[in-house]
Amino acid sequence: MSDLAESLQGIRVAVPESRQLDTLAQLLQRRGATVIKTPLVAIHDAPDAALVLAWIRRFIEEPPGIFIILTGEGLRRLLGLAEINDLREAFEVALGKSRLLCRGPKPERVLREIGLKASDKALEPTTDGVIGALETMELAGQAVAVQLYGEDPNQKLMEYLAGRQVPVDSVAPYVYADDSETSRVVSLIKSLSNEEVDVIAFTSKPQLRRLIQVAKKHDLEDQLKTGLGNCCIAAVGPVVKNQLEAEGYKVAVMPDRTFFMKPLVTEIMRYYRKE
DSSP states (O other): OOHHHHTTTTOEEEEOOSTTHHHHHHHHHTTTOEEEEOOOOEEEEOSOHHHHHHHHHHHHHSOOSEEEEOOHHHHHHHHHHHHHTTOHHHHHHHHHHSEEEESSHHHHHHHHHTTOOOSEEOSSSSHHHHHHHHHTSOOTTOOEEEEOSTTOOOHHHHHHHHHTTOOEEEEOOEEEEOOSOHHHHHHHHHHHHTTOOSEEEEOSHHHHHHHHHHHHHTTOHHHHHHHHHHSEEEESSHHHHHHHHHTTOOOOBOOSSOOSHHHHHHHHHHHHHHO
């Protein structure tokens, strides 16, 4: 067996993810880790597709001066809905006419897939980073479109744009649904409490919210706090890390610069090499 395959041998890693569970799990398993798969968050198209489609039609008819893209997931779903309604080509053309501001690397990746690239990047992959990028732009007379993160209205960003006195047209192309099997989430919390998990890897904010919700509903709050306190907490990036720390949990592992699955696994490996 290679050194790579043995690097996490015997380490039990909980992967609370759905969209990227298989990718992350495979990266960990190749390095010898025992992966505990617990899908916590499901993502679905917005329940009112007509509203999203109407937004796409407005975008095509009159492309905004600036389009703020908060997530790759959202952009993919907009493209998918446009395709279903024979508007994909027109939507891509309209995207090419707007100044595209991406919050992080994932929407940039989706743009590259359709032959476009970000005009601007957030200073960091957060709302504050987006606002920081907007501070350098002349917004007078510009219309701004915003693709939201799930159903979060992003009040901070909206208030900033209102303060700059620009018209905003926002869209929420997907929603998070807490429809994973609750029994599996309860099982994960108990495994954490019983010290049967060495590492838990968080890749999005809704994952922790789901754990906390289930813990409250099933009177497992103390077990969750104990379990997360006893294991190594890994976060894919600063947004997730900040949320964990706001809840009182210490993050031991996070990539320094590139916030993807592979760098996260690399940092987990580095953490165990230090022990």
